[in-house]
Amino acid sequence: MTKSKAVCLLSGGLDSSTCLAYAIREGFEAYALSVDYGQRHRIELEAAARIAQALGARQHRVLKVDLRQFGGSALTDNLAVPKDRSADEMSHEIPITYVPARNTIFLSLALAWAEVLGAFDIFVGVNAIDYSGYPDCRPEFLAAFEAMAKLATRAGVEQGQRFRIHTPLIAMTKAGIVKLAASLGVDFRLTHSCYDPDERGRPCGRCDSCILRSKGFAEAGLADPLVSA
Amino acid sequence: MTKSKAVCLLSGGLDSSTCLAYAIREGFEAYALSVDYGQRHRIELEAAARIAQALGARQHRVLKVDLRQFGGSALTDNLAVPKDRSADEMSHEIPITYVPARNTIFLSLALAWAEVLGAFDIFVGVNAIDYSGYPDCRPEFLAAFEAMAKLATRAGVEQGQRFRIHTPLIAMTKAGIVKLAASLGVDFRLTHSCYDPDERGRPCGRCDSCILRSKGFAEAGLADPLVSA
Numbered sequence: 083m084t085k086s087k088a089v090c091l092l093s094g095g096l097d098s099s100t101c102l103a104y105a106i107r108e109g110f111e112a113y114a115l116s117v118d119y120g121q122r123h124r125i126e127l128e129a130a131a132r133i134a135q136a137l138g139a140r141q142h143r144v145l146k147v148d149l150r151q152f153g154g155s156a157l158t159d160n161l162a163v164p165k166d167r168s169a170d171e172m173s174h175e176i177p178i179t180y181v182p183a184r185n186t187i188f189l190s191l192a193l194a195w196a197e198v199l200g201a202f203d204i205f206v207g208v209n210a211i212d213y214s215g216y217p218d219c220r221p222e223f224l225a226a227f228e229a230m231a232k233l234a235t236r237a238g239v240e241q242g243q244r245f246r247i248h249t250p251l252i253a254m255t256k257a258g259i260v261k262l263a264a265s266l267g268v269d270f271r272l273t274h275s276c277y278d279p280d281e282r283g284r285p286c287g288r289c290d291s292c293i294l295r296s297k298g299f300a301e302a303g304l305a306d307p308l309v310s311a
Numbered sequence: 312m313t314k315s316k317a318v319c320l321l322s323g324g325l326d327s328s329t330c331l332a333y334a335i336r337e338g339f340e341a342y343a344l345s346v347d348y349g350q351r352h353r354i355e356l357e358a359a360a361r362i363a364q365a366l367g368a369r370q371h372r373v374l375k376v377d378l379r380q381f382g383g384s385a386l387t388d389n390l391a392v393p394k395d396r397s398a399d400e401m402s403h404e405i406p407i408t409y410v411p412a413r414n415t416i417f418l419s420l421a422l423a424w425a426e427v428l429g430a431f432d433i434f435v436g437v438n439a440i441d442y443s444g445y446p447d448c449r450p451e452f453l454a455a456f457e458a459m460a461k462l463a464t465r466a467g468v469e470q471g472q473r474f475r476i477h478t479p480l481i482a483m484t485k486a487g488i489v490k491l492a493a494s495l496g497v498d499f500r501l502t503h504s505c506y507d508p509d510e511r512g513r514p515c516g517r518c519d520s521c522i523l524r525s526k527g528f529a530e531a532g533l534a535d536p537l538v539s540a
Contacts, residue, residue, distance in 0.1 A: 147376045147420075152427045183423035186463045190419045191376075194412035198381045217468040226459035233455050234415045239446040 085111040087201035088248075089192045090139070092116050094129030096273045096295060097251055100259055101207030103137050103266035104250045110203060114139040115195060117188055119181070120150035125283040129274040136269055145191055149181060165278075165288040185218035189227055193245060197235050205248045211255055224249055256298025264304060271307045285309065314340040316430035317477075318421045319368070321345050323358030325502045325524060326480055329488055330436030332366050332495035333479050339432060343368040344424055346417055348410070349379035354512040358503040365498055374420055378410060394507075394517040414447035418456050422474060426464050434477045440484055453478055485527025493533060500536045514538065 088110035090102045106112050114134040118127055127144055134142035185208065192204045208219040217223060224247050231245040232238035238245065251259055263270065275295045276285035285292050285308055299306040317339035319331045335341050343363040347356055356373055363371035414437065421433045437448040446452060453476050460474040461467035467474065480488055492499065504524045505514035514521050514537055528535040 143380055145377065145380055148374065149423065151372055151374055152424045181423075182426035182465070183419055183460075183463055186459070187416070187419040187423060190412055190416040194378065194410075194416060195381045197411035217465055218463045220462070223459065223462040226455070226462050230415070230452070230455035230459045231412075233449070233452040234412055234447045236411070236446055 085109060086203060087111045087113060087140075087196075087199050088203040088205055089113045089115055089196045089199065089201050090205040091188050091192055091207070092130045092134060092139075092142070093207075094126045094131075094133060094273065095207075095275045095291075096263060096268075096270070096298075097207035097209055097259060098130075099133045099137070099207075099268050099273045100263040100266065101205050101251055102133065102139060103263065103268050105203075105205040105248070106137055106139070107266055110205075112137075112139040112205075113195065113199060113201065114142040115188075115192055116142070116144045117191060118144050118146045119184070119187075120148045125279060126274055129272055132272045133269075136272060143195070147187065147191070149184070149187075152182065164290065165286070167290055167293070183218070185216075185223070186227070189231075189247065193231050193235065196245060197237055200237075202237070202243055203246050203248060205250070207251050208249050209251045209254065209256075209259070211253060219252075221249075221252060224252075255301070256294050257301035260298045260302040260304055264302075273308070275308075314338060315432060316340045316342060316369075316425075316428050317432040317434055318342045318344055318425045318428065318430050319434040320417050320421055320436070321359045321363060321368075321371070322436075323355045323360075323362060323502065324436075324504045324520075325492060325497075325499070325527075326436035326438055326488060327359075328362045328366070328436075328497050328502045329492040329495065330434050330477075330480055331362065331368065332492065332497050334432075334434040334477070335366055335368070336495055339434075341366075341368040341434075342424065342428060342430065343371040344417075344421055345371070345373045346420060347373050347375045348413070348416075349377045354508060355503055358501055361501045362498075365501060372424070376416065376420070378413070378416075381411065393519065394515070396519055396522070412447070414445075414452070415456070418460075418476065422460050422464065425474060426466055429466075431466070431472055432475050432477060434479070436480050437478050438480045438483060438485075438488070440482060448481075450478070450481060453481075484530070485523050486530035489527045489531040489533055493531075502537070504537075 088105050090105050090112050092098045092114040116130040228247050237243040275291045277289040277291050278286045317334050319334050319341050321327045321343040345359040457476050466472040504520045506518040506520050507515045
């Protein structure tokens with residue numbers, strides 16, 4: 083039986099790695115797509131390549147889109163990454179690490195590759211629970227993108243084909259994601275979450291992403307090998 | 312009085328040049344955005360830079376996104392550009408020059424720059440009349456993109472701000488576009504439409520784009536300096 087193809091957005095972080103592992107477990111032939119958008123940390127892309135290989139993705143592509151030309155985010159500009167914020171602070175405003183229209187751009191690129199491959203399933207590891215600050219991680223955005231994708235493509239218009247955006251992690255807590263990742267055999271040592279690692283790639287432990295990851299491992303009752311190593 | 316900013320997608324062709332001129336005439340401060348997506352003809356990007364300057368755009372950026380990594384189009388792959396097609400053939404199928412999800416990607420990039428600039432107006436020179444073959448040039452696609460954009464962005468979510476996608480050419484014939492361009496002072500010599508120019512950049516005269524341009528000039532009763540020169 084031929085497997086259905088799926089394009090899986092893969093940053094190299096815990097969430098997108100878990101999402102890729104999930105897509106493969108669901109029986110999809112996975113085409114992993116990473117975007118080199120000028121993020122300050124090349125280590126993310128190296129992690130993505132290792133993870134795609136370890137999990138058995140059929141292909142892995144890195145597409146370069148230099149969003150530093152636009153700036154406007156701590157991840158693409160010379161702005162400081164916030165540290166030591168409480169869960170309350172994180173959930174009440176859109177953080178400076180928000181990259182304008184990032185998921186719209188990433189999903190558009192995934193859509194382009196999907197259409198060329200004849201794939202109608204796109205996986206993205208967005209999460210609206212622990213980190214609700216990003217507008218483009220919310221279910222209503224993703225539903226609007228799906229509606230648009232059908233009208234944007236040859237397959238949608240000529241064959242009425244629907245592109246499905248799968249977001250298996252969207253309603254999960256970080257602890258739930260850690261447990262799911264463990265059950266899917268994701269090698270945590272390969273995943274990278276920190277917004278502000280040191281020159282050797284070690285996590286800072288204090289940015290929003292490190293804090294959420296740490297809380298997730300603690301609540302899941304597991305040790306994070308990136309920290310405890 | 313401060314002018315409103317607008318991001319204007321600019322390929323360097325007749326339509327997008329006319330659209331940029333129109334936005335400026337409407338009183339917008341124009342930020343022209345060209346995408347270097349691996350199109351086979353570098354001449355397009357050179358044309359775009361000259362046009363942005365000639366028309367008085369405030370800034371012009373060229374963003375590189377290598378869609379050749381995905382392929383799937385005569386414009387990004389080693390596929391032959393169709394020649395000598397009739398108007399009927401052009402209007403009845405999506406041509407091989409269709410680049411999967413291209414306008415979705417371009418508009419997403421424009422949206423990102425708009426959000427950083429604090430611009431809420433995006434101009435794109437799509438046309439659904441003379442060249443209805445592309446799914447992502449139709450009004451229903453553009454309306455769906457607008458709906459999605461509002462949900463995708465900080466400005467949309469926090470301030471209820473709507474991003475307006477302006478498509479002043481969408482219902483115009485090519486002859487109408489030629490006349491509008493003339494009235495706006497677009498220098499036709501700078502615009503470039505051909506899908507398959509020779510090594511010196513001269514139009515082939517036989518691809519869909521050349522045929523439509525030629526028909527437009529003829530019906531407008533004007534001479535195309537690119538051809539007659």
